[in-house]
Amino acid sequence: MLAGFWEAVGGKLADRWAVVSVPALIFWLSGLAAWIYHRGGLHTLRSQAWLKGLTSVEQIAVIVIALIVVTVSGVVVERAATPVLRLLEGYWPQWIGPLRRRLTGWLASRADAEAPAWQEAYKGARGANPTAEDLAAYNRLERHRRRRPTAAGYFLPTPIGNILRAAERRPIDKYGLDTTVVWPHLWLLLPETTRSELRAARASLDAAVVAATWGILLCVFAPFTWLAVPIGLAVVIIAVTVVTPARAQVFGELIEAAYDLHRTALYQQLRWPLPANPEEEHAAGQELTAYLRRGSNKAIPTFTGSPA
DSSP states (O other): OHHHHHHHHHHHHHHHHHHHHHHHHHHHHHHHHHHHHHHTSTHHHHTOHHHHTOOHHHHHHHHHHHHHHHHHHHHHHHHTHHHHHHHHHTOOOGGGHHHHHHHHHHHHHHHHHHHHHHHHHHHHHTSSSOOHHHHHHHHHHHHHHHTSOSSGGGOOSSHHHHHHHHHHHHHHHHHOOOHHHHHHHHHHHSOHHHHHHHHHHHHHHHHHHHHHHHHHHHGGGTTTOTTHHHHHHHHHHHIIIIIHHHHHHHHHHHHHHHHHHHHHHHHHHTTOOOOSSHHHHHHHHHHHHHHHHHOOOOSOSOOOSSOO
């Protein structure tokens, strides 16, 4: 039994090491390649006399140190995924406030300008005989609409930020449930399969952010070869403009689906009366959010039975 346990632990550790260290290993190998190119080619390695003179123990020590450097750098960059994602969302320092406001206003004005086109496309797609062009136009504009908050005051200065902000706002708009207050409570009630899907989606989003971070760091090898800069910037541009927004969209949709399917578990566990219809649910969601935020000493509503 113990042998099986340690085998499972070892497998998980190996998987974890691979996730963290493989991007770091690629980064350091890229740096080594840049250095070799700078020094004139592969004969540079053969000319390193100190490598040939190392004993077996010293060679093992060099390998161990290299693995430690790779692993530590991988862990540091992975830990930086959350603050880097916050920057990509548009949560910038106060001194960048003017740029933030300008970009936010520009994105909000673009959304306002697109609203009449969406209304026309909606009418065409919902008409008696919609054409393929009507449906294509509606689907395209609807995708744009879901990637933005519903009100200009909630806009952020980046597309990634607006995708995630829109996902945060949808449970409030639909059910009156404020995600910043309710989510920690709902998370504890989610089935393990749902939480696994959410963890996987968040890990995928973080991986895209980590790739962008490694792309920026790749530019430090520019003194060895100028190719490091365009390659690093290409990685950053692809990660920030294509991969990260797509994965943020998937993560946001899973958050919304978690509220759609499991919000009643929160009512039941808190012994809060279940709303009877959508109109009641929005008001009940606001009351439940206020209860979780501040508590209450009111006599209403009356709790229902025991927790589910």
